[in-house]
Amino acid sequence: MTIRILGIDPGLRVTGFGVIDKIGNRLVYVSSGCIKSGEGELPQRLSVILEGLGEVIGLHQPNQAAVEKVFVNVNPQSTLLLGQARGAAICAAVLQKLPVAEYTALQVKQAVVGNGHAAKEQVQEMVKRLLNLPGVPSSDAADALACAICHAHGGQGLGALATAGYRVKNGRLVG
DSSP, rough: OEEEEEEOOOOSSEEEEEEEETTTEEEEEEEEEEEOOOOOOHHHHHHHHHHHHHHHHHHHHHHHHEEEOOOOOSHHHHHEEEEEEHHHHHHHHHHOOOEEEEHHHHHHHHHTTTTOOOOOOEEEEEEEHHHTTTSSOOHHHHHHHHHHHHHHHTTTTTHHHHTTTTTTEEEEEEO
16 A cells, blocks of 8 residues: 655745655655745745645645644744744645644654754755665755655654653653
């Protein structure tokens, strides 16, 4: 059975997307790219994200979506704006009746690289290897593909940890 997963890395300027097929234990690359909302008023930029992802969903017909969760930045205004971009991305999936899973950057990196604090370049290289791509995808597309891979692996992936009795505090597992 094939499950098609849309991974989304939300951003107000650039929203990355990645589509993969999970066929048994195999992961197969379908598509990836970026939706650039440019400059301008917030409502128009959110509309570009919503419509752009709607087109991606219409074209590739995924069964499920996975979205990266937002972390609180030093600048609260940036966090609020990013949250609105993320909301537009989630709405695009929900409007197409897709179930949406959410993963933190720590979970995504742990699942794909085996290290929750991996550098962006490490994520890009592992995405390239796991999906047998001819080249390294852009940072935003790689993050979206990594989110889809994390979801395909049940949020566990290559670096699965036995977390019973543990919790995450400040991005670290504590007992």
